[in-house]
Amino acid sequence: GIQVEQSPPDLILQEGANSTLRCNFSDSVNNLQWFHQNPWGQLINLFYIPSGTKQNGRLSATTVATERYSLLYISSSQTTDSGVYFCAVDPQGGSEKLVFGKGTKLTVNP
Amino acid sequence: SAVISQKPSRDICQRGTSLTIQCQVDSQVTMMFWYRQQPGQSLTLIATANQGSEATYESGFVIDKFPISRPNLTFSTLTVSNMSPEDSSIYLCSVEGFGASGAYEQYFGPGTRLTVT
Numbered sequence: 001g002i003q004v005e006q007s008p009p010d011l012i013l014q015e016g017a018n019s020t021l022r023c024n025f026s027d028s029v030n031n032l033q034w035f036h037q038n039p040w041g042q043l044i045n046l047f048y049i050p051s052g053t054k055q056n057g058r059l060s061a062t063t064v065a066t067e068r069y070s071l072l073y074i075s076s077s078q079t080t081d082s083g084v085y086f087c088a089v090d091p092q093g094g095s096e097k098l099v100f101g102k103g104t105k106l107t108v109n110p
Numbered sequence: 111s112a113v114i115s116q117k118p119s120r121d122i123c124q125r126g127t128s129l130t131i132q133c134q135v136d137s138q139v140t141m142m143f144w145y146r147q148q149p150g151q152s153l154t155l156i157a158t159a160n161q162g163s164e165a166t167y168e169s170g171f172v173i174d175k176f177p178i179s180r181p182n183l184t185f186s187t188l189t190v191s192n193m194s195p196e197d198s199s200i201y202l203c204s205v206e207g208f209g210a211s212g213a214y215e216q217y218f219g220p221g222t223r224l225t226v227t
Binding site for chain 2: 097
């Protein structure tokens, strides 16, 4: 099956710093989503981005489908950005089932 | 988008017992998905539940351990049977909903945090 690898596994930042999270996937996908899991366990949709670039406030994402990777950019980080960021893909030929990477645990210190 | 609620939000159970988790969606959906997230780990799909048919289980998950019901297009239950401490996890329900992206995205419920002692 498809492999989804995220890096780095852990990231510690000072408030105000910028960061880039990466997601590599091993096969073509219909769908790619980025989620933020807050400390209470809730998964929050950040981006639906099978290709191209999107921006939402301090967050932006880029997916290069031909090269099978996606990047999530966080600018001017805040303590509320802490949590785990997951990349999840729906492989082509699949049935809307998402395959998750192992996540990047982000800690933003004040 | 889709608004999903789950009950209970958390529970502590004795080994050997069973717990049924409920998932309610605010709109009719064809497929509902159940995921498990073990402590410190990523999410793993347990099964896909379609209304009117038996759930489809992923490799490593069996109906006897995780029976699922899907009585209508807005509701599903997952039962964790004969629990052991290894079943301690967050269990999440998800559905597809039309998002702000202009495409169908998956949305997740708040999860049920289960601890088995």
